Amino acid sequence: MRFLPRLLAGAALLAPATAFAHPHIFAEARLEVTANEDGTVSELRNVWRFDEMFSASVVMDFDKNGNNQLDPDELAEVGKTVLESLEEFSYYTTITEGGKTVKVAKPDAINVDYKDGQLLMFFTVKPGEVMPLKGKLTFGVYDPTMYAAMDFASDDDLVVVGNKFAACKREVVRPDPDEVLAQNQASLTEAFFNDPAGTDMSKMFATRLELTC
Secondary structure: OOHHHHHHOOHHHHOHHHOOOOOOEEEEEEEEEEEOOOOEEEEEEEEEEEOHHHHHHHHHHHOOOOOOOOOHHHHHHHHHHHHHHOHHHHHHEEEEEOOEEOOEOOOOOOEEEEEOOEEEEEEEEOEOOOOEOOOEEEEEEOOOOOOEEEEOOOHHHEEEEOHHHHHOEEEEEOOOHHHHHHHOOOOOOHHHHOOHHHHHHHHHHOOEEEEEO
16 A cells, blocks of 8 residues: 555655656546535535556555456545545645635545546545635645646636625636746745645645635
8 A cells, every 4th residue: 555655645755855856646636616505615526537557556556356456345445545645635625715724624535436547536625614705715736745746627627616606706827837936936945845844835836716705
Protein backbone atom coordinates (compact mmCIF):
# COMPACT_ATOMS: atom_id res chain seq x y z
CA MET A 1 0.00 0.00 0.00
CA ARG A 2 2.98 2.26 -0.42
CA PHE A 3 1.69 4.06 -3.51
CA LEU A 4 -1.01 6.19 -1.90
CA PRO A 5 0.91 7.64 1.03
CA ARG A 6 3.91 8.20 -1.22
CA LEU A 7 2.44 9.26 -4.55
CA LEU A 8 -1.05 10.54 -3.91
CA ALA A 9 -0.91 11.86 -0.39
CA GLY A 10 2.56 13.11 0.32
CA ALA A 11 5.53 12.65 -1.96
CA ALA A 12 6.79 15.98 -0.70
CA LEU A 13 7.08 14.50 2.78
CA LEU A 14 9.76 12.20 1.40
CA ALA A 15 11.39 14.69 -0.94
CA PRO A 16 10.23 18.25 -0.14
CA ALA A 17 12.69 19.90 -2.49
CA THR A 18 11.14 18.19 -5.51
CA ALA A 19 7.55 19.08 -4.72
CA PHE A 20 7.44 21.92 -7.22
CA ALA A 21 9.35 20.17 -10.01
CA HIS A 22 6.36 18.90 -11.95
CA PRO A 23 3.35 16.68 -11.32
CA HIS A 24 3.71 12.91 -11.56
CA ILE A 25 0.02 12.04 -11.24
CA PHE A 26 -2.72 13.48 -13.41
CA ALA A 27 -6.44 13.52 -12.73
CA GLU A 28 -9.47 15.14 -14.31
CA ALA A 29 -11.72 16.58 -11.63
CA ARG A 30 -15.32 17.67 -11.28
CA LEU A 31 -16.63 19.69 -8.34
CA GLU A 32 -20.25 20.39 -7.48
CA VAL A 33 -21.00 22.85 -4.68
CA THR A 34 -24.48 22.43 -3.23
CA ALA A 35 -26.56 24.74 -1.05
CA ASN A 36 -29.21 24.15 1.60
CA GLU A 37 -32.60 25.83 1.44
CA ASP A 38 -31.52 28.00 4.37
CA GLY A 39 -28.87 29.65 2.18
CA THR A 40 -25.79 27.87 3.53
CA VAL A 41 -23.26 25.65 1.75
CA SER A 42 -24.30 22.03 2.12
CA GLU A 43 -21.50 19.93 0.64
CA LEU A 44 -18.88 19.65 -2.09
CA ARG A 45 -19.17 16.65 -4.38
CA ASN A 46 -15.90 15.47 -5.89
CA VAL A 47 -15.28 13.19 -8.85
CA TRP A 48 -11.67 12.37 -9.82
CA ARG A 49 -10.54 10.32 -12.84
CA PHE A 50 -6.85 9.37 -12.74
CA ASP A 51 -4.44 8.81 -15.60
CA GLU A 52 -3.88 5.28 -16.90
CA MET A 53 -0.30 4.95 -15.67
CA PHE A 54 -1.15 5.81 -12.09
CA SER A 55 -4.30 3.70 -12.27
CA ALA A 56 -2.23 0.71 -13.41
CA SER A 57 0.06 1.14 -10.39
CA VAL A 58 -3.00 1.02 -8.13
CA VAL A 59 -4.07 -2.27 -9.70
CA MET A 60 -0.58 -3.70 -9.14
CA ASP A 61 -0.62 -2.73 -5.45
CA PHE A 62 -4.19 -3.77 -4.60
CA ASP A 63 -4.92 -6.73 -6.90
CA LYS A 64 -4.44 -9.35 -4.21
CA ASN A 65 -5.87 -12.29 -6.16
CA GLY A 66 -3.84 -11.62 -9.31
CA ASN A 67 -6.75 -11.38 -11.78
CA ASN A 68 -5.54 -8.01 -13.17
CA GLN A 69 -8.69 -6.30 -11.95
CA LEU A 70 -9.91 -4.56 -8.85
CA ASP A 71 -12.70 -6.54 -7.27
CA PRO A 72 -15.26 -4.87 -4.96
CA ASP A 73 -13.31 -5.70 -1.80
CA GLU A 74 -10.09 -4.40 -3.36
CA LEU A 75 -11.79 -1.18 -4.49
CA ALA A 76 -13.10 -0.74 -0.96
CA GLU A 77 -9.56 -1.13 0.37
CA VAL A 78 -8.32 1.57 -2.00
CA GLY A 79 -11.05 3.91 -0.78
CA LYS A 80 -10.27 3.19 2.85
CA THR A 81 -6.58 3.87 2.30
CA VAL A 82 -7.21 7.16 0.51
CA LEU A 83 -9.69 8.20 3.21
CA GLU A 84 -6.96 7.96 5.82
CA SER A 85 -4.07 9.17 3.66
CA LEU A 86 -5.62 12.40 2.44
CA GLU A 87 -7.03 13.63 5.74
CA GLU A 88 -3.81 15.56 6.37
CA PHE A 89 -4.29 17.31 3.04
CA SER A 90 -8.00 18.15 3.52
CA TYR A 91 -8.81 15.77 0.68
CA TYR A 92 -7.27 18.20 -1.80
CA THR A 93 -10.37 20.35 -1.27
CA THR A 94 -9.93 24.04 -0.50
CA ILE A 95 -12.62 26.46 0.69
CA THR A 96 -12.23 30.11 1.64
CA GLU A 97 -14.71 32.60 3.05
CA GLY A 98 -13.70 36.23 2.77
CA GLY A 99 -10.12 35.10 2.18
CA LYS A 100 -10.08 32.90 5.30
CA THR A 101 -9.57 29.16 4.91
CA VAL A 102 -12.51 27.03 5.98
CA LYS A 103 -11.62 23.52 7.12
CA VAL A 104 -13.44 20.54 5.68
CA ALA A 105 -14.92 17.66 7.65
CA LYS A 106 -13.74 14.11 7.02
CA PRO A 107 -16.02 12.40 4.48
CA ASP A 108 -17.94 9.29 5.47
CA ALA A 109 -16.31 7.28 2.68
CA ILE A 110 -14.42 7.51 -0.58
CA ASN A 111 -16.05 5.37 -3.24
CA VAL A 112 -13.74 3.92 -5.89
CA ASP A 113 -14.33 2.38 -9.32
CA TYR A 114 -12.07 1.18 -12.13
CA LYS A 115 -13.29 1.56 -15.70
CA ASP A 116 -11.55 1.53 -19.07
CA GLY A 117 -8.13 1.42 -17.44
CA GLN A 118 -8.72 4.45 -15.22
CA LEU A 119 -9.33 4.78 -11.50
CA LEU A 120 -12.29 6.90 -10.41
CA MET A 121 -13.02 8.29 -6.96
CA PHE A 122 -16.31 9.78 -5.76
CA PHE A 123 -16.85 11.46 -2.41
CA THR A 124 -18.40 14.46 -0.68
CA VAL A 125 -16.97 16.78 1.93
CA LYS A 126 -18.75 19.34 4.07
CA PRO A 127 -17.48 22.65 5.43
CA GLY A 128 -16.31 22.26 9.01
CA GLU A 129 -18.49 25.21 10.04
CA VAL A 130 -21.72 26.87 8.98
CA MET A 131 -20.99 28.75 5.76
CA PRO A 132 -23.69 31.20 4.58
CA LEU A 133 -23.82 32.30 0.96
CA LYS A 134 -22.55 35.76 1.77
CA GLY A 135 -19.55 37.78 0.60
CA LYS A 136 -16.74 36.22 -1.43
CA LEU A 137 -16.44 32.43 -1.34
CA THR A 138 -14.00 30.20 -3.22
CA PHE A 139 -13.94 26.46 -3.82
CA GLY A 140 -11.23 24.41 -5.47
CA VAL A 141 -9.33 21.14 -5.67
CA TYR A 142 -5.54 21.09 -5.61
CA ASP A 143 -2.63 19.06 -4.26
CA PRO A 144 -0.64 21.33 -1.93
CA THR A 145 2.55 19.41 -2.78
CA MET A 146 1.88 19.85 -6.52
CA TYR A 147 2.81 16.20 -7.03
CA ALA A 148 -0.65 15.49 -8.44
CA ALA A 149 -2.16 17.73 -11.11
CA MET A 150 -5.90 18.06 -10.54
CA ASP A 151 -7.30 19.46 -13.77
CA PHE A 152 -10.74 20.79 -14.64
CA ALA A 153 -11.02 20.18 -18.39
CA SER A 154 -13.92 22.61 -18.72
CA ASP A 155 -15.32 25.46 -16.67
CA ASP A 156 -18.52 23.42 -16.63
CA ASP A 157 -16.75 20.95 -14.33
CA LEU A 158 -17.01 23.53 -11.53
CA VAL A 159 -20.71 23.93 -10.86
CA VAL A 160 -23.22 25.02 -8.24
CA VAL A 161 -26.39 23.09 -7.37
CA GLY A 162 -29.32 24.78 -5.65
CA ASN A 163 -31.61 27.73 -6.31
CA LYS A 164 -30.03 29.77 -3.52
CA PHE A 165 -27.01 30.37 -5.77
CA ALA A 166 -29.18 32.50 -8.06
CA ALA A 167 -28.23 35.56 -6.00
CA CYS A 168 -24.49 34.90 -6.44
CA LYS A 169 -22.13 35.91 -9.21
CA ARG A 170 -20.16 32.86 -10.41
CA GLU A 171 -16.68 32.91 -11.96
CA VAL A 172 -14.12 30.17 -12.72
CA VAL A 173 -10.58 31.47 -12.16
CA ARG A 174 -7.64 29.80 -13.90
CA PRO A 175 -4.46 31.57 -12.67
CA ASP A 176 -1.55 32.08 -15.06
CA PRO A 177 1.49 30.49 -13.32
CA ASP A 178 3.88 33.07 -14.77
CA GLU A 179 1.73 35.93 -13.47
CA VAL A 180 1.43 34.33 -10.02
CA LEU A 181 5.21 33.96 -9.82
CA ALA A 182 5.80 37.52 -10.99
CA GLN A 183 3.31 38.98 -8.51
CA ASN A 184 4.64 37.00 -5.53
CA GLN A 185 8.40 37.04 -6.00
CA ALA A 186 8.98 38.29 -2.47
CA SER A 187 7.09 35.33 -0.98
CA LEU A 188 8.21 32.58 -3.34
CA THR A 189 11.76 32.39 -2.06
CA GLU A 190 14.07 29.40 -1.94
CA ALA A 191 12.98 28.84 1.67
CA PHE A 192 9.35 28.62 0.51
CA PHE A 193 10.13 25.94 -2.05
CA ASN A 194 12.06 23.88 0.51
CA ASP A 195 9.65 24.29 3.41
CA PRO A 196 6.74 21.81 3.39
CA ALA A 197 4.72 24.18 5.55
CA GLY A 198 4.89 26.78 2.80
CA THR A 199 3.18 24.64 0.19
CA ASP A 200 -0.18 25.97 1.36
CA MET A 201 0.61 28.93 -0.88
CA SER A 202 0.37 26.60 -3.87
CA LYS A 203 -3.38 27.32 -3.85
CA MET A 204 -2.47 30.52 -5.71
CA PHE A 205 -1.83 28.33 -8.76
CA ALA A 206 -5.07 26.33 -8.47
CA THR A 207 -8.15 26.61 -10.64
CA ARG A 208 -11.06 27.65 -8.44
CA LEU A 209 -14.70 28.61 -8.42
CA GLU A 210 -15.35 32.09 -7.02
CA LEU A 211 -18.76 33.18 -5.81
CA THR A 212 -19.75 36.68 -4.84
CA CYS A 213 -23.05 36.67 -2.98
